[in-house]
Amino acid sequence: MTIVKIIELVGVSKNGLQEAVENAVKDASKTIRNMRGVDILSWTGEIDGDKIVEYRANVKISFIVEER
Amino acid sequence: MTIVKIIELVGVSKNGLQEAVENAVKDASKTIRNMRGVDILSWTGEIDGDKIVEYRANVKISFIVEER
Amino acid sequence: MTIVKIIELVGVSKNGLQEAVENAVKDASKTIRNMRGVDILSWTGEIDGDKIVEYRANVKISFIVEER
Amino acid sequence: MTIVKIIELVGVSKNGLQEAVENAVKDASKTIRNMRGVDILSWTGEIDGDKIVEYRANVKISFIVEER
Amino acid sequence: MTIVKIIELVGVSKNGLQEAVENAVKDASKTIRNMRGVDILSWTGEIDGDKIVEYRANVKISFIVEER
Amino acid sequence: MTIVKIIELVGVSKNGLQEAVENAVKDASKTIRNMRGVDILSWTGEIDGDKIVEYRANVKISFIVEER
Amino acid sequence: MTIVKIIELVGVSKNGLQEAVENAVKDASKTIRNMRGVDILSWTGEIDGDKIVEYRANVKISFIVEER
Amino acid sequence: MTIVKIIELVGVSKNGLQEAVENAVKDASKTIRNMRGVDILSWTGEIDGDKIVEYRANVKISFIVEER
Amino acid sequence: MTIVKIIELVGVSKNGLQEAVENAVKDASKTIRNMRGVDILSWTGEIDGDKIVEYRANVKISFIVEER
Amino acid sequence: MTIVKIIELVGVSKNGLQEAVENAVKDASKTIRNMRGVDILSWTGEIDGDKIVEYRANVKISFIVEER
Amino acid sequence: MTIVKIIELVGVSKNGLQEAVENAVKDASKTIRNMRGVDILSWTGEIDGDKIVEYRANVKISFIVEER
Amino acid sequence: MTIVKIIELVGVSKNGLQEAVENAVKDASKTIRNMRGVDILSWTGEIDGDKIVEYRANVKISFIVEER
Numbered sequence: 001m002t003i004v005k006i007i008e009l010v011g012v013s014k015n016g017l018q019e020a021v022e023n024a025v026k027d028a029s030k031t032i033r034n035m036r037g038v039d040i041l042s043w044t045g046e047i048d049g050d051k052i053v054e055y056r057a058n059v060k061i062s063f064i065v066e067e068r
Numbered sequence: 069m070t071i072v073k074i075i076e077l078v079g080v081s082k083n084g085l086q087e088a089v090e091n092a093v094k095d096a097s098k099t100i101r102n103m104r105g106v107d108i109l110s111w112t113g114e115i116d117g118d119k120i121v122e123y124r125a126n127v128k129i130s131f132i133v134e135e136r
Numbered sequence: 137m138t139i140v141k142i143i144e145l146v147g148v149s150k151n152g153l154q155e156a157v158e159n160a161v162k163d164a165s166k167t168i169r170n171m172r173g174v175d176i177l178s179w180t181g182e183i184d185g186d187k188i189v190e191y192r193a194n195v196k197i198s199f200i201v202e203e204r
Numbered sequence: 205m206t207i208v209k210i211i212e213l214v215g216v217s218k219n220g221l222q223e224a225v226e227n228a229v230k231d232a233s234k235t236i237r238n239m240r241g242v243d244i245l246s247w248t249g250e251i252d253g254d255k256i257v258e259y260r261a262n263v264k265i266s267f268i269v270e271e272r
Numbered sequence: 273m274t275i276v277k278i279i280e281l282v283g284v285s286k287n288g289l290q291e292a293v294e295n296a297v298k299d300a301s302k303t304i305r306n307m308r309g310v311d312i313l314s315w316t317g318e319i320d321g322d323k324i325v326e327y328r329a330n331v332k333i334s335f336i337v338e339e340r
Numbered sequence: 341m342t343i344v345k346i347i348e349l350v351g352v353s354k355n356g357l358q359e360a361v362e363n364a365v366k367d368a369s370k371t372i373r374n375m376r377g378v379d380i381l382s383w384t385g386e387i388d389g390d391k392i393v394e395y396r397a398n399v400k401i402s403f404i405v406e407e408r
Numbered sequence: 409m410t411i412v413k414i415i416e417l418v419g420v421s422k423n424g425l426q427e428a429v430e431n432a433v434k435d436a437s438k439t440i441r442n443m444r445g446v447d448i449l450s451w452t453g454e455i456d457g458d459k460i461v462e463y464r465a466n467v468k469i470s471f472i473v474e475e476r
Numbered sequence: 477m478t479i480v481k482i483i484e485l486v487g488v489s490k491n492g493l494q495e496a497v498e499n500a501v502k503d504a505s506k507t508i509r510n511m512r513g514v515d516i517l518s519w520t521g522e523i524d525g526d527k528i529v530e531y532r533a534n535v536k537i538s539f540i541v542e543e544r
Numbered sequence: 545m546t547i548v549k550i551i552e553l554v555g556v557s558k559n560g561l562q563e564a565v566e567n568a569v570k571d572a573s574k575t576i577r578n579m580r581g582v583d584i585l586s587w588t589g590e591i592d593g594d595k596i597v598e599y600r601a602n603v604k605i606s607f608i609v610e611e612r
Numbered sequence: 613m614t615i616v617k618i619i620e621l622v623g624v625s626k627n628g629l630q631e632a633v634e635n636a637v638k639d640a641s642k643t644i645r646n647m648r649g650v651d652i653l654s655w656t657g658e659i660d661g662d663k664i665v666e667y668r669a670n671v672k673i674s675f676i677v678e679e680r
Numbered sequence: 681m682t683i684v685k686i687i688e689l690v691g692v693s694k695n696g697l698q699e700a701v702e703n704a705v706k707d708a709s710k711t712i713r714n715m716r717g718v719d720i721l722s723w724t725g726e727i728d729g730d731k732i733v734e735y736r737a738n739v740k741i742s743f744i745v746e747e748r
Numbered sequence: 749m750t751i752v753k754i755i756e757l758v759g760v761s762k763n764g765l766q767e768a769v770e771n772a773v774k775d776a777s778k779t780i781r782n783m784r785g786v787d788i789l790s791w792t793g794e795i796d797g798d799k800i801v802e803y804r805a806n807v808k809i810s811f812i813v814e815e816r
Contacts, residue, residue: 029322050777118233369458390573526641
């Protein structure tokens with residue numbers, strides 16, 4: 001039997017929104033296996049002067065827990 | 069002291085919405101103890117032809133972590 | 137002249153989500169007449185072990201108050 | 205190339221919430237092919253006396269339009 | 273007289289979120305004329321390993337129906 | 341058997357919010373039959389100087405499709 | 409001491425949205441005293457042919473209960 | 477048999493947000509028995525000069541109606 | 545280069561909802577130029593006896609700031 | 613004639629949620645006159661170790677602009 | 681590389697809303713390190729007689745997972 | 749003492765969503781100093797033919813007002 005769990009995390013990037021989401025998935029892959037889908041909940045950024053210096057993506061990632 | 073945590077997961081059933089929620093709780097019980105409540109966030113289904121062949125329930129489950 | 141009022145209440149059932157809504161309506165019928173419609177706002181449940189032992193449905197019920 | 209479209213419709217049943225969703229899918233199948241998923245947006249019902257005499261499910265159904 | 277209608281559809285891309293929206297519009301243009309605006313409702317993705325292999329954008333597109 | 345569908349469209353009027361909704365229904369009646377209900381989702385307007393020169397109403401209209 | 413309570417009801421009118429809200433307040437005044445404020449939650453209408461034949465306003469009304 | 481009802485009211489306090497909620501419950505207790513739970517929907521305040529002179533808490537209170 | 549800003553304000557009228565929105569725009573025009581669009585966020589009213597004596601419309605107004 | 617405007621700002625406090633709201637109002641009073649009401653949109657905090665070291669309250673403040 | 685995760689939990693207090701949030705953070709600190717921020721999602725309470733005997737705060741806590 | 753204010757504005761770009769957000773920040777920097785963070789509220793676009801010819805990002809920008 002398989003269980004689908006959902007975690008929330010924050011992806012971060014200096015280069016853009018797309019990369020922030022990709023990083024969230026890449027980061028999650030270090031501790032989570034069998035990821036299936038990602039939902040983007042919200043986007044934020046940190047500003048320095050007139051530039052966004054850090055992009056952040058709040059995401060939910062679903063993954064499958066194989067039953068032992 | 070007791071801590072109440074909340075996790076999100078997806079219950080799945082071939083038979084109906086009610087069973088999808090029951091399965092979410094049953095699935096969660098394999099790794100989580102002391103569950104107290106369940107909140108149903110949303111319902112979806114997968115269609116094949118003119119039938120729903122898989123029902124899914126996104127749920128939040130609260131459980132108590134006994135402090136060691 | 138007729139007035140349409142809306143009340144919120146919680147239907148409860150040991151057997152399932154559908155019955156929880158039915159009970160909300162049945163319960164309301166003991167004090168309210170001329171009910172017309174029901175809106176289901178949210179579903180929750182109480183867990184004991186690996187089972188849902190009480191299903192709850194938060195509902196809004198609209199009913200008509202006949203003017204005297 | 206394939207296009208995924210989404211339509212909203214209302215499933216209706218005299219017997220319960222589950223059947224209302226099933227009917228929405230069955231109804232949609234008369235004019236739409238290649239349906240994939242269903243999202244349940246909200247549940248309502250019509251009351252007569254102390255009973256729900258018609259269950260309704262507002263759903264979104266996604267389907268694939270094969271490009272000619 | 274002109275009528276403004278709104279449809280919902282899902283844009284898909286292997287390369288990124290931006291392209292998923294562009295594809296939604298390009299896909300819609302095969303069956304719809306006189307499109308005016310697009311609203312992005314939500315973003316999701318499908319994961320394989322540690323990568324997003326499919327980006328999806330749920331969008332609403334408004335278009336003008338010229339009256340005959 | 342009857343199927344209840346829901347479409348979204350934008351009603352427009354130079355004279356006011358009420359008329360924008362009425363126009364949405366009137367516009368829809370040119371291509372849709374057996375309309376039953378209308379839900380107003382949001383109101384917007386276009387400004388020129390210190391006046392609203394165009395009122396817009398985003399609406400959802402439900403209608404019945406008679407089965408052939 | 410004074411208590412502020414809030415009730416929800418539906419105002420109805422054959423003539424327009426504004427009158428539907430006015431009627432909700434007028435209707436409520438038959439059973440409630442010391443009303444203070446009204447919040448409009450949503451607007452709907454019933455359609456016959458290409459016309460809205462009944463306007464409805466879902467409202468919340470706050471009123472003050474003087475303590476005996 | 478027991479029926480769980482939900483009412484909405486506004487708690488008021490000159491001293492703070494916490495007391496506004498407590499007052500909502502205390503006020504409700506004058507006309508309602510068997511209250512079980514309170515949900516805080518929103519917080520507002522009235523300002524005079526640079527001070528909040530009245531705190532308000534919009535709350536929903538659930539209570540049990542014992543069947544006669 | 546042009547910058548589009550958005551402000552929120554409250555339009556007020558003794559006569560009705562439509563006029564409350566118009567007044568919001570008229571009021572804003574005294575300090576803001578180059579207004580383009582208005583979004584109506586919510587409607588409220590103040591009641592005296594069985595009548596609404598003041599209509600209020602919470603609106604967002606977008607306007608263009610010409611760069612010097 | 614009077615115009616009611618609404619601004620959004622963040623109140624900050626080292627001591628608690630209530631003081632964060634009070635500070636938002638006190639801060640706003642340095643540049644804004646004739647404030648009337650405050651709406652609390654959301655609460656957040658910054659954590660250091662096992663303590664909240666900064667409380668933040670996102671608020672909307674309405675104020676009256678007297679026409680010259 | 682650092683990963684920002686988000687968990688949801690319920691803080692509880694007999695004394696008030698502020699302490700319920702503080703307890704959520706204190707509780708979380710027993711199993712989680714490097715917490716950064718807390719978002720308060722909702723407030724509820726349990727009532728006994730005319731008093732709130734338990735305050736609860738649903739919170740999301742973000743924390744940094746140091747990569748090994 | 750420092751005050752954190754929040755403004756809403758619309759970033760525009762011919763090239764993509766990311767640039768629309770960057771432009772919102774760049775535009776805001778012409779009249780606002782000490783910007784800290786940006787929240788993306790919603791994305792829209794204007795369509796010509798089968799292409800998005802203008803991307804728009806509705807954003808909230810927080811900035812610090814140094815007290816004189």
